[in-house]
Amino acid sequence: xxxxxxxxxxxLTNRLGEMCGLAGVAMERATQALLQADLVLAEQxxxxxxxxxxxSAHAEEQAFVLLALQSPVAGDLRSVVGSIQxxxxxxxxxxxxxxxxxIARRRHPQHALPxxxxxxxxxxxxxxxxxxxxxxxxxxxxxxxxxxxxxxEDDAMDDLHRHLFSVMMDREWKHGVTAAVDVTLLSRFYERxxxxxxxxxxxxxxxxxxxxxxxxxxxxxH
Amino acid sequence: xxxxxxxxxxxLTNRLGEMCGLAGVAMERATQALLQADLVLAEQxxxxxxxxxxxSAHAEEQAFVLLALQSPVAGDLRSVVGSIQxxxxxxxxxxxxxxxxxIARRRHPQHALPxxxxxxxxxxxxxxxxxxxxxxxxxxxxxxxxxxxxxxEDDAMDDLHRHLFSVMMDREWKHGVTAAVDVTLLSRFYERxxxxxxxxxxxxxxxxxxxxxxxxxxxxxH
Numbered sequence: 001x002x003x004x005x006x007x008x009x010x011x012l013t014n015r016l017g018e019m020c021g022l023a024g025v026a027m028e029r030a031t032q033a034l035l036q037a038d039l040v041l042a043e044q045x046x047x048x049x050x051x052x053x054x055x056s057a058h059a060e061e062q063a064f065v066l067l068a069l070q071s072p073v074a075g076d077l078r079s080v081v082g083s084i085q086x087x088x089x090x091x092x093x094x095x096x097x098x099x100x101x102x103i104a105r106r107r108h109p110q111h112a113l114p115x116x117x118x119x120x121x122x123x124x125x126x127x128x129x130x131x132x133x134x135x136x137x138x139x140x141x142x143x144x145x146x147x148x149x150x151x152x153e154d155d156a157m158d159d160l161h162r163h164l165f166s167v168m169m170d171r172e173w174k175h176g177v178t179a180a181v182d183v184t185l186l187s188r189f190y191e192r193x194x195x196x197x198x199x200x201x202x203x204x205x206x207x208x209x210x211x212x213x214x215x216x217x218x219x220x221x222h
Numbered sequence: 223x224x225x226x227x228x229x230x231x232x233x234l235t236n237r238l239g240e241m242c243g244l245a246g247v248a249m250e251r252a253t254q255a256l257l258q259a260d261l262v263l264a265e266q267x268x269x270x271x272x273x274x275x276x277x278s279a280h281a282e283e284q285a286f287v288l289l290a291l292q293s294p295v296a297g298d299l300r301s302v303v304g305s306i307q308x309x310x311x312x313x314x315x316x317x318x319x320x321x322x323x324x325i326a327r328r329r330h331p332q333h334a335l336p337x338x339x340x341x342x343x344x345x346x347x348x349x350x351x352x353x354x355x356x357x358x359x360x361x362x363x364x365x366x367x368x369x370x371x372x373x374x375e376d377d378a379m380d381d382l383h384r385h386l387f388s389v390m391m392d393r394e395w396k397h398g399v400t401a402a403v404d405v406t407l408l409s410r411f412y413e414r415x416x417x418x419x420x421x422x423x424x425x426x427x428x429x430x431x432x433x434x435x436x437x438x439x440x441x442x443x444h
Binding site: 185 | 299303390407410
C-alpha cells in the first residue's frame with residue numbers, strides 16, 4: 001500500500017522535475033533574447049525568475065516538512081535529503097538563465113554577441129532545453145540510462161564552451177574586449193547550467209542506488 | 223545536559239568551519255600561484271583539493287547519519303539540514319580555488335595576469351582568506367553580527383569584480399583577448415567564492431533564527 005509519505009515524496013519529485021523544465025525554458029528564452037537583442041523577452045525571463053525562486057522555496061520547505069513529520073529512514077531518508085540538495089542545483093539553473101537575460105538587457109539595443117558566435121549560442125540554448133527536459137525525465141523515471149544521456153549532453157556543451165574559447169583566443173578576434181568579456185561570461189553560464197543538470201541526475205542515481213557510481217559516466221562536478 | 227546528539231552536531235559544525243578555513247587558505251595560495259606564476263604552489267593547491275573534497279564527503283555522510291540515527295526535530299533538524307546545504311557551498315569554494323590554481327598552471331611559465339591588474343587580484347585573494355575565516359567564525363559563534371560583516375567583505379569583492387570589468391572595457395586595454403578572457407573568468411571565480419561564503423552565513427543565521435531576515439544585509443544569492 002502506498003503511504004501518504006510516498007505520495008508526498010512523489011509530489012515533491014514532480015515539483016523538482018517541473019522546475020528543471022522551467023529552467024530549461026528560461027534558458028531557451030534568454031538565448032532568444034540574446035540572439036535577437038529582444039528586450040521584451042529578456043524582461044520576461046527576468047520577471048519569470050520569481051516563479052522558479054518561489055517553487056524552490058516551496059520545494060525546500062516541503063522536503064523539510066516531510067523530514068519533520070515523517071522521520072523517514074534508509075532509502076526514503078536519502079530521497080528527501082537528495083531532494084533538498086537538488087533544489088539548490090535547480091535554483092542555480094534558473095539563476096544562470098537570469099544572468100543570460102540580464103546581459104541581453106544590459107547590451108540592448110545592441111546585440112551582446114558578435115554574429116560570428118551566434119551559431120554556438122543557438123546550439124547551447126538548444127542543449128540547455130534538452131538538459132532541463134532530461135533532468136526532469138531522470139527525476140520522474142529514476143532511469144540510470146537517461147542519467148547517462150545527460151552526460152552526453154553535458155559533453156556537447158563542454159565542447160561548445162571550449163570551442164568558443166578557441167575562437168576568441170586562437171583566431172583573429174575582431175570584436176573587441178567587451179564582446180570577449182561577454183562571450184566568456186555567457187559561455188560559462190551555459191556550461192554551469194549543464195553541470196547543475198548533471199548534478200541533479202547524479203543525485204537521483206545516488207537516491208536509487210545508494211552510491212555514486214564511478215563507471216556510470218557521471219563524474220563528480222568540480 | 224548535553225546529549226550525544228549535540229556533541230555530534232558540534233563536531234559537524236567544527237568540521238564545516240575547518241573546511242571554510244581551508245578553502246580560504248586554498249584561495250590565498252592559488253592567488254600567490256597566479257601572481258608569481260608559481261607552478262609548485264599551483265600544483266600544491268590542486269593536490270590539496272582532494273582533502274577538502276574528502277572532508278565534504280565525510281561531513282555530508284556525518285549529517286546523514288545524524289538524521290538517520292537521531293531523527294532530530296524542530297531547530298535541531300534545521301541545523302542538520304542546514305549543514306548538508308552548507309557542505310555544498312564550502313565544497314564549491316574549494317572547487318573555485320582549484321579553478322584559479324589550474325589557470326595559473328595552464329599559463330605557466332607565463333603570468334596569466336597582466337601586471338596592471340595584479341593589485342586587484344592580490345586584494346581579492348586577501349578578501350578570500352577573510353571570507354573563509356569569517357564564515358568559520360559565523361559557524362562556530364552563530365553570531366549575526368559577524369554574519370553581517372561577511373556581507374561587507376562580499377561588497378568589497380563585488381566592487382573589485384566590477385572595477386576589473388571597467389578596467390578591461392572602459393580604458394585602453396593593451397593585453398589582448400586571451401588575458402581578458404582569463405581575467406574575466408578569474409574575477410568571476412573570486413566573486414562566486416564570496417557569494418558562497420555569504421550563503422554559508424545566511425544558512426547559519428537561518429538555523430539560529432528560523433528565518434532569512436530581509437533586513438540583516440544578507441540578501442538571497444543569485
